[in-house]
Amino acid sequence: MSERTPILRHDTASTLRSFFHYERSLTIACAAWTPGVKRLEAKELLARTAWENSLTAGALRERVFELRYPERDLLSGTDTALVELFASGIHAPGAGAFLAAVGEVFVPALLEAYSAYLEASDVIADGPTRRFLDVARREKVLQRDAFVLAAGRENDGTLPIAQRRWVEGLAAAVALAGGLSREAGEAAGTPQRVQPEVTFALPQRPARDDRYLACSFYWPDNFDPSYPYGDGDRLRLRSAVSHLNEVWAVETAGAILHGFADVLGWDFIHDAARWLYDESRHMMMGATRMETWGFETGDIPLGSFIYESCHGQDPIYRLGMLAFFETKNIGKKKERAEEFGQIGDQISRRDMDFDWADEAIHAGYGRRWIKALLDAEGGGGRSWHEIVARCEALVQQRIAERTPEEEQITRSAAERLIEQAEHLLA
Structure with missing residues (x-):
């Protein structure tokens, strides 16, 4: 009975280093596309996925450092063509x-590579890697199926021909490389970009789920302080x-993760991915409660005025918006939780x-990373208070620019929901 050639420490580190770059690229790309997809489930x-992949990438990163100690290089020895192909996604x-x-392409390729790695690695010698990579493999199965479903729903079942050709081109490029399990340097000839691509640009107005009432302002108190919260x-x-x-x-959160990933580095990506995931959980909390109670989805407003407020602005103000609103509203959440219990x-x-627990964490993220950006500007730059003040001014400017039609849409939506609530929540 022949024995498989064991994977040695150095080769293990090289393989895991490439895996790290694949996961990092997917984390950033998934974050970047959150404003660009329509359906809430896709967001x-x-x-x-950005959060799950960031956890896998973080574990891979630390494991590479362990195996290559004291070396801290994460670049040399990676398969540049495949890394660039993932980044081009x-x-x-x-x-x-x-x-x-x-x-159809990126997650299945990682799933195949992780499965092959787990099959070949030793349960004793490489036990630490096997634990987190097995978790990642199980997550990839769920991600693969969920993304295929989401893609169909985003395009009503069929991709335009040019878009389908791009996806097929990516699949062909990965196949040409022989998948992701090969050692660095064996994927010569793998294209780093596939056409027809469109250079990514962050949308200044986010895509909206057409099952909901798309609008800028989602409740009258957004622009009318006298409107009772209730x-x-x-x-x-x-x-x-x-x-x-x-x-x-x-x-x-998706926009800032993408915007500052290279500037602020891995620790920021790790924090921002968690921030992004937490905000998506809060969004789905509201969607789930409204659905459970039986409200008409088409009557539920889905606003965007805070996001719109940063149109054309320095990306630091998007980070500032998150930090500002986290600290502004956190004090009311515990009181309201108690009211709901009563x-x-x-x-x-x-x-x-x-x-409330999430927002307490996020407030720390905001201060930490705005400070990091301001420190990078050097002495004489902007202050935390100036960033926050500018964010508040941008929001007030957007509110001041509202139209009578926008006001009427929001007030009418609120009245319809309040009327429904009298029956549904009684």
Whole structure:
């Protein structure tokens, strides 16, 4: 009986280093596309996948450092062509094409590579790697199926011909390389880009789920401070609508992860991916409560005015928006969780309670990474308070620019939901 040639430490580190770069590229690309996909489920899938992949990438990164100690080089020895091919995935010619590429090409390639690695590695010698890579393999199975489904829904079942050709080109390039399990240097001739691609640009206005009422302002108190937040059932309704409309925070977290990944480095990517995932959970908390209660989806407003406020601005203000609103609203969340408990709504209470815990973490993220950006500017640059003040001014400017039609759409939507709440939440 012949024995398989064992994988030695140095070869293991080289393989895991390439895996790290693949996961890093997918993390950034998934984050970048969150504002560009329409359906809420697709935004949540991208956010969750970015977070899961960041955890896998972080574990791979640390394992490479362990195996190559004291060397800290993550670049040399990687398969540059395949790494660049993964990085090019962000330049998809459309949202459906990106979702399809992740589900049909990138994730299946990683799933195959991880399965092959686990089959070949030793359970004793490389036990630490096997544990987290087995988790990643199981996640990839779920990601693959979810992305294929999401791609079909994003494009009503069929990709345009040019977009399908791009996805097929990526698949052919990975096949030409012999997959991802080969040693570095064996993928000569692998194309690093596939046409027809479209250079990625962050959308200045986010895509919206057409099952909902797409608008800029999602509740009258966005522009009318005298409009009551409400109590009892109205508070339950307003809170669910607010949670759902953290969609702007999902999109903004995705935008900043992509925008500052290279500038701020791995620790930022790790934090921003968690921030992104948490905001997607809050969004789905609201969507799930509204659906469970039975509200008409087409009457539920899905706003974007905070995201719109940063149109054409320095990306630091998107980071500032997240940090500003985290610290602005966190104090009210524990009180509202208690109110929900007092009126017997344990689901809203639970959601708000977990939201509060998340936001406490996020407030720290905001201060840490804005400070890092400001420190990089050197002495005499902007201050934290100036960034926050500018963010508030940008939001107020967008509110001041609202049209009578925008006001009417928002007020009418709120009235319809309040009327429905009298029956659905009684």
